[in-house]
Amino acid sequence: MRKTALDPAAPLVFDTAELRGAGTTMHVALEIPAPEAYGLESVYAVPKGAVLDLDIHLTGVSEGVLASGGVEAVAEGECARCLAPVQDALSVQVQELYAYEGSVTEATTEADEIMRLEGDLLDLEPAVRDALVLAMPVTPLCRPDCPGMCAECGVPWDELPDDHVHETVDPRWAGLEKLRLADNDGESK
Ligand SMILES: [Zn+2]
Ligand SMILES: [Zn+2]
Secondary structure, three states, X not given: OOOOOOOOOOOOEEEOHHHOOOOOEEEEEEEEEOOOOEEEOOOEEEOOOXXXXXXXXXXXXXXXXXXXXXXXXXXXXXXXXXXXXXXXXXXXXXXXXXXXXXXXXXXXXXXXXXXXXXXXXXXXXXXXXXXXXXXXXXXXXOOOOOOOEOOOOOOEHHHOOOOOOOOOOXXXXXXXHHHHHHHHHHHHO
């Protein structure tokens, strides 16, 4: 008996036995919870348990099974400039060939170029995860022109008046200020 590393009960693992050699298509239209977080958790990610909306066709071809279609999910994180919460609806395309064991494709490609079927089990998760992570912004923003926050007090500029400034004491005057305070101390004794 063949040992498989894939769990047939995992939400993104599909049994494609009926597609073998038939040139038939299986339509996967499912909403499932993300089995793990995709992205950088608390920075920007599709959180674990968030809904993955799959609309994917699995088609039997001579060398394996072709998975193609779309995935939608909501990513959450924080704005890189002002730290406000950010939510984006991601919509990505998946297009991936899964080679049959013993196929020419399997023999002539590396596992990191072309995905593999394990027996008849096809694991969509890596393709779904990669497509979603690739669609994530390098710098998540609450809006494209977010002004960020004041470097002095860390308050978002959106919440500050236009004329917001911090009084900065000239270091030379700061020195005099210390002397003056020291004098006062002397007098008070
Ligand atoms: Zn922002
Ligand atoms: Zn400030």
